[in-house]
Amino acid sequence: MGTIRLTAAEATLRWLSVQMTELEGRTVPIFGGVWAIFGHGNVAGLGPALHAMGRALPAFRAHNEQAMAHAAIAFAKTHARRRMMACTTSIGPGATNMVTAAALAHVNRLPVLLLPGDIFASRQPDPVLQQVENFGDGTVSANDCFRPVSRYFDRIMRPEQLLAALPAALRVLLDPVECGPATLAFPQDVQTEAFDWPAEFFRKRLHRPRAPEPDRQELAEAIALLRDAKRPLILAGGGVKYAGAEAALADFAHRHAVPVAETQAGKGSLPWDHPRNAGAIGVTGSAAANALAEKADVVLAVGTRLQDFSTGSRALFRQAALIGLNVAGFDAQKQGAQPLVTDAGRGLAALTAALGKWEAPRPWQERAVTATGRWHRSVERITAAPKPREAGLPSDAQVLGAVNRAMPQDGIVVCAAGGLPGELHKLWRATDSASYHLEYGFSCMGYEIAGGLGVKLAAPKREVVVLVGDGSYLMMNSEIATSVALGAKLTIVVLDNRGFGCISRLQQGTGGAPFLNLLGDAAPRVDFAAHARALGAQAVKVDGIGGLEAALPKALSAKRTSVVVIDTDPAASTAEGGAWWEVPVSAAPRGAAQEAARKDYETALRKRGSGA
Numbered sequence: 001m002g003t004i005r006l007t008a009a010e011a012t013l014r015w016l017s018v019q020m021t022e023l024e025g026r027t028v029p030i031f032g033g034v035w036a037i038f039g040h041g042n043v044a045g046l047g048p049a050l051h052a053m054g055r056a057l058p059a060f061r062a063h064n065e066q067a068m069a070h071a072a073i074a075f076a077k078t079h080a081r082r083r084m085m086a087c088t089t090s091i092g093p094g095a096t097n098m099v100t101a102a103a104l105a106h107v108n109r110l111p112v113l114l115l116p117g118d119i120f121a122s123r124q125p126d127p128v129l130q131q132v133e134n135f136g137d138g139t140v141s142a143n144d145c146f147r148p149v150s151r152y153f154d155r156i157m158r159p160e161q162l163l164a165a166l167p168a169a170l171r172v173l174l175d176p177v178e179c180g181p182a183t184l185a186f187p188q189d190v191q192t193e194a195f196d197w198p199a200e201f202f203r204k205r206l207h208r209p210r211a212p213e214p215d216r217q218e219l220a221e222a223i224a225l226l227r228d229a230k231r232p233l234i235l236a237g238g239g240v241k242y243a244g245a246e247a248a249l250a251d252f253a254h255r256h257a258v259p260v261a262e263t264q265a266g267k268g269s270l271p272w273d274h275p276r277n278a279g280a281i282g283v284t285g286s287a288a289a290n291a292l293a294e295k296a297d298v299v300l301a302v303g304t305r306l307q308d309f310s311t312g313s314r315a316l317f318r319q320a321a322l323i324g325l326n327v328a329g330f331d332a333q334k335q336g337a338q339p340l341v342t343d344a345g346r347g348l349a350a351l352t353a354a355l356g357k358w359e360a361p362r363p364w365q366e367r368a369v370t371a372t373g374r375w376h377r378s379v380e381r382i383t384a385a386p387k388p389r390e391a392g393l394p395s396d397a398q399v400l401g402a403v404n405r406a407m408p409q410d411g412i413v414v415c416a417a418g419g420l421p422g423e424l425h426k427l428w429r430a431t432d433s434a435s436y437h438l439e440y441g442f443s444c445m446g447y448e449i450a451g452g453l454g455v456k457l458a459a460p461k462r463e464v465v466v467l468v469g470d471g472s473y474l475m476m477n478s479e480i481a482t483s484v485a486l487g488a489k490l491t492i493v494v495l496d497n498r499g500f501g502c503i504s505r506l507q508q509g510t511g512g513a514p515f516l517n518l519l520g521d522a523a524p525r526v527d528f529a530a531h532a533r534a535l536g537a538q539a540v541k542v543d544g545i546g547g548l549e550a551a552l553p554k555a556l557s558a559k560r561t562s563v564v565v566i567d568t569d570p571a572a573s574t575a576e577g578g579a580w581w582e583v584p585v586s587a588a589p590r591g592a593a594q595e596a597a598r599k600d601y602e603t604a605l606r607k608r609g610s611g612a
Contacts, residue, residue, distance in 0.1 A: 070446070272430050
């Protein structure tokens with residue numbers, strides 16, 4: 001067997017470029033490119049190696065390391081984890097800037113390969129610029145921060161270690177259960193060291209997603225629960241999308257007449273107007289889905305990790321028997337569920353076949369249809385443009401209503417933290433599984449614009465609209481310039497409520513006084529439109545929903561990134577729908593508001609009780 005002499009950096013990138021997957025009947029590279037911000041820890045190793053790769057492994061430069069990792073993660077999410085990107089930085093703050101993004105990918109079970117530069121393996125010039133020294137452990141570097149937020153971590157101390165480390169990292173990145181960030185800390189001297197690599201190491205390899213079949217006994221027990229169900233409900237999570245199980249879900253819901261509620265990650269698994277789609281579930285859920293959840297006797301939870309927002313802090317469907325249909329055994333058994341460990345698509349197909357002509361009882365079907373129809377009418381009312389005589393600033397719901405009406409059929413909305421995800425979960429009308437892109441597992445402010453960039457790179461033919469509050473915009477906006485430079489056109493709607501309106505409402509809702517969330521009159525007003533123009537975008541400030549409705553068609557048809565800014569009401573939120581969320585209130589209340597909030601909290605705790 002022949003060998004090829006390459007540096008460790010060159011070998012890494014060449015190996016990444018020949019890993020392939022199947023997408024819509026085509027064989028394509030798994031890695032869509034590498035994001036890079038260079039410093040002394042990677043500029044002389046991975047830098048020239050990446051330059052030499054050319055189109056075989058495209059390189060992208062961002063303005064912030066956390067943002068570029070967000071873009072890479074959004075790219076993978078848009079591709080339903082079939083494709084992904086890598087990110088490389090220098091050894092110091094560039095590396096640690098990516099730790100937040102790694103945590104985001106870890107929580108959301110999304111793949112990204114992180115290649116932070118590291119200190120010298122030889123240790124001869126220590127301490128080098130940006131080196132974090134541990135007085136009691138010479139093996140520690142700043143990159144050890146990645147250990148708790150990586151699904152796979154390795155430090156490459158010799159070039160030949162890559163022969164094992166790269167396949168091990170990719171196994172985790174592609175595994176439906178373990179999927180998450182993989183970090184290969186890469187000492188700067190090792191990057192430049194040469195080795196005679198086996199030529200076979202660089203042979204193209206085709207990787208297909210694993211889709212395990214259900215266990216017969218677990219399947220039989222799940223079928224028995226469903227056959228006895230009088231009020232069944234399906235809870236669709238992100239695992240439906242990642243398994244490509246949308247059609248299997250639609251078939252199951254149609255054949256067996258079972259209503260479907262969607263988590264944040266699962267929203268869009270069914271189109272919003274599918275007859276069995278009861279809408280969002282949980283704290284930010286629809287009145288229809290939550291009413292059904294409170295009465296359901298069996299809940300088939302498909303591909304969800306049962307996060308507190310989806311379960312109303314475990315209070316929403318305590319009366320129901322749970323079936324945890326999940327590829328991960330860790331998630332399948334949560335809350336005392338009957339586990340059904342399997343791929344979402346194959347599990348649903350097996351249940352459909354075994355249940356035959358079984359349907360949910362007719363009264364339950366009618367109840368679901370009535371509740372869903374009532375909710376659709378509520379959404380129309382809540383998101384409608386205000387009447388001319390109505391004074392005051394528009395609500396977030398009215399803004400997203402205007403945006404939703406203006407969106408192309410195949411448009412994609414992107415959002416993350418704050419109050420907007422709650423309004424979107426309840427009210428947005430998703431047309432397909434890719435049309436609704438929310439990062440709410442980590443609820444990371446600053447994801448929105450960078451995430452939108454990653455979505456656009458993954459789906460260049462679809463219109464991408466980013467909804468972002470002024471607080472998140474100020475935290476991370478630099479990738480507007482990157483989107484302009486790359487010709488990756490975004491439409492960004494900035495909702496300016498002068499601060500952190502969502503947390504201000506929560507603060508007051510738990511009995512606290514308004515404090516450090518909303519900006520006072522003394523704080524300067526930020527001209528977001530002027531700022532966006534300074535970053536190369538087209539931008540306009542509009543007055544009210546009428547102005548927004550006039551500006552959106554121009555922004556959507558523009559050739560480069562366009563920003564539309566609108567002032568919104570920080571106090572308004574949608575009262576309809578929703579479920580309890582456990583946020584502890586002081587056990588030693590100070591003042592009447594906190595006393596009332598504590599009583600409400602204790603009442604809710606008693607109602608929920610203790611449980612698995």
